[in-house]
Structure formats: C-alpha cells, structure tokens
Amino acid sequence: MTTALPVRADALEDGQAAIRRKDYATAVKVLEPMARQGQAVAQLRLGELYYHGHGVAENNDTALTWFERAARQGLAEAQYHLGNMYAYGLADPGNDRDPARLAAQWYFEAARQGHANAQYSLGILFLTGTGVVQDPKEAERWIRKAAEQGHADAGLYLQGR
Known part of the structure; x- marks a missing residue:
C-alpha cells in the first residue's frame, strides 16, 4: 500500500x-x-x-x-467505483481473471469500511452467486448493514422479505 x-x-x-x-x-x-x-x-x-x-x-x-x-x-469510495467497473464490464480484468470476482473483492474492501453502496452491492453478489459462492444469509447480512445506514434499495429489499 x-x-x-x-x-x-x-x-x-x-x-x-x-x-x-x-x-x-x-x-x-x-x-x-x-x-x-x-x-x-x-x-x-x-x-x-x-x-x-x-x-x-x-x-x-x-x-x-x-x-x-x-x-x-484504502479509499472506500474508490474501491466501490473499481468494483463497479469490474461488475459492469467496464474494466479489462486481464488474462485468467474473473471480473465478477474482482468486483466482489473490491466491494468487500469498501464494504468492510462501512461503505453502504458497496455493502448493498456485495449483498447482491452473494444473493446471486456472482463472483462469490451464493449465500443468502451472507447476502442478507451485507444488505442489512447497508439498510442500517439508510440505503434505500437495501431497505426496500428487506421490507419485501
């Protein structure tokens, strides 16, 4: 670093x-x-x-x-943007690298620092099994963290459960 x-x-x-x-x-x-x-x-x-x-x-x-x-x-907002670029196919992950896995890694780095958008995005990846092993409980844990910070989509997701 x-x-x-x-x-x-x-x-x-x-x-x-x-x-x-x-x-x-x-x-x-x-x-x-x-x-x-x-x-x-x-x-x-x-x-x-x-x-x-x-x-x-x-x-x-x-x-x-x-x-x-x-x-x-270690800047969480940059980690989140980097995750988005990999998640949305805007960044070349290089040879033998999975862009969804890179997105998950960068979202995790930002999410563990409390970045609500990254927490929600990471939760969605766990929900769908994109770049990570599908795990509904882990998905809900991250989405709940985002909702606790006022993330609107996370709150709506939890209301619908």
Whole structure:
C-alpha cells in the first residue's frame, strides 16, 4: 500500500469546489498534480472526471487507473467505483481473471469500511452467486448493514422479505 504525500488541504478543496461548480477544466488542472503525487482523494476525483468525461475525454481505462491507485491506498469510495467497473464490464480484468470476482473483492474492501453502496452491492453478489459462492444469509447480512445506514434499495429489499 502506498502512502499518500501530504498536500495543502485548501488545494484539494479548490479542486473539489471546482467540480461542484462544474468548472471541470479547473478541477483537472488542480487535481491532476496532486493525484500524480499520490493524493488518494485527488486520484478518486480525477478518476470520476475521466469516467464521466468532465473536463477531459471520457476514458474508462484512465478512470480505472486513477480509481485503482486510490483504492490501493484504502479509499472506500474508490474501491466501490473499481468494483463497479469490474461488475459492469467496464474494466479489462486481464488474462485468467474473473471480473465478477474482482468486483466482489473490491466491494468487500469498501464494504468492510462501512461503505453502504458497496455493502448493498456485495449483498447482491452473494444473493446471486456472482463472483462469490451464493449465500443468502451472507447476502442478507451485507444488505442489512447497508439498510442500517439508510440505503434505500437495501431497505426496500428487506421490507419485501
């Protein structure tokens, strides 16, 4: 695991504020140097910009690279995005790798940190047996964790049981 270099908090906030203003060109300009220096949140945000094509050309491969760098530093939101990219076939898992299994691994990393969307997604994988051994009890355990945090779909699922 790589350790992120310290960065001026206001520079990171400037980049995130630019995203909120939809000033994506400025966001890329501010965030990219920090991301290259190893700042995990900047890597996550840059990945999101490439994923959506905001301020840069949409590029799933580049988004994947930034998400993976942030995910390997333990950032749950990046781990969740990385899981989504594998789950939805947006990332090449490489030779002899199962994308559903990679999705499950990244969802688990984020879910165990309390990321509600990852908990729900992991629960669905256990429910369907996608990338993991099918286990309805494990599925309900993860979905319940998500519901306890207010995840709407998780709550609806549990109400229907």
